[in-house]
Amino acid sequence: MTTAKHAIVTGGGTGIGLAIARALAAEGHHVTITGRRAGPLDAAAQETERLYPAVMDVSDEDAVTTGIAQAVAARGPIQICVPNAGIAEGRALLKTDMAFWRKMMVINVDGAFLTIRESLKSMTETDWGRVIAVASIAGLRGLKGAPTYTASKHAMVGLIRGLAADYAMKPYTFNALCPAYVDTDIVSRNTESIMARTGLDEEKARALMTDLNPHGRLILPEEVAASALWLCGPHSGSVNGQAIQIAGGEV
Structure with missing residues (x-):
């Protein structure tokens, strides 16, 4: 078993986030799972003592700052950060108002930015760290009928690449997982x-x-989780700034 780390997975009560949280916990890590609804988080936490529920809205800066600070105080520095919380909805551009655009950007992009920023405050005080953003195949190409969603996922991939460049000489890596459906x-x-x-x-x-x-x-959520585990495993330190497709052979 790997040395136990403190991980945070946003949107960790369901779907891909829960699959990643379960996989990390099974490896012995202590995982703070966050989301806007207490019910799914509490249900997930009943599965193992290594999952810790924390209600947190990634679109609220104060909530993210406070929530991550409390998690660090309780379980130590965050060394695995998984910004996974997001929304996906298609809408034609001419039917897209500012409210729809901003909601998508606030949750998908601002949420990832805030989660990573606050996690790095403690991660960079350690000698090892992994940031694994859950983006989408839409972060690498255009998704027909969903230009706003596509733009938000491209922004996530860009953020990861910029951070990988900034920290290239440090013991922290930044990668994005880009699953298809x-x-x-x-x-x-x-x-x-x-x-x-x-x-x-x-x-x-x-x-x-x-x-x-x-x-x-x-694609199964567990297939995405397996890629996250690989990025946390041994000899993964040279994989940095990548947008890893989990897309069934899409090229």
């Missing part, structure tokens, strides 16, 4: 949205996303 609640909600907009039945609406993955199936 993953079998999470987000896909379920998008399926309902597609059904409402197009009149398609559930199977056909879901297939619109599944068929975009080259291997013809949804």
Whole structure:
């Protein structure tokens, strides 16, 4: 087992975040999981004593500053930071108002920025650290019908690359995971949205996303979590500033 570290995973109560939190906890790490709803966090924390729930809204600077400071005070410096909390929704540009644009940017981009900034305050007092942002394949290419979401994920990847350059001579790495369509609640909600907009039945609406993955199936959250574990494992220190595709062969 690796030496136990303190990790923080935002949006850690469900989906990809929970899969990453579970994987880190199984490796012996102490994992603070955050989210806006106490219910899913508390349910996850019942699984193992190594998951610690903390209600925190990543769009609220004071909440992030206070929440991370409290986690550090309780469990020590954060050495694995996983900014995962985010929203995904498609909308044509001419139907996009400022409220929609700002909501997407505040949660996806500002939330990642704040989480990383506050985590680095303690991480940089240690001799090892990993920042693993959960972005999207949309952080590397255009996602049809979702220009705002695409822009937010490109910004996340850019932030990671800039930080990797800044800290290249330090013992901390910064990478982004870029999955295609993953079998999470987000896909379920998008399926309902597609059904409402197009009149398609559930199977056909879901297939619109599944068929975009080259291997013809949804990616499992555990597949994304395995990549996060690899970045925390031995001999990973030279992997820095990368946007790692977990996309079923998309090229």
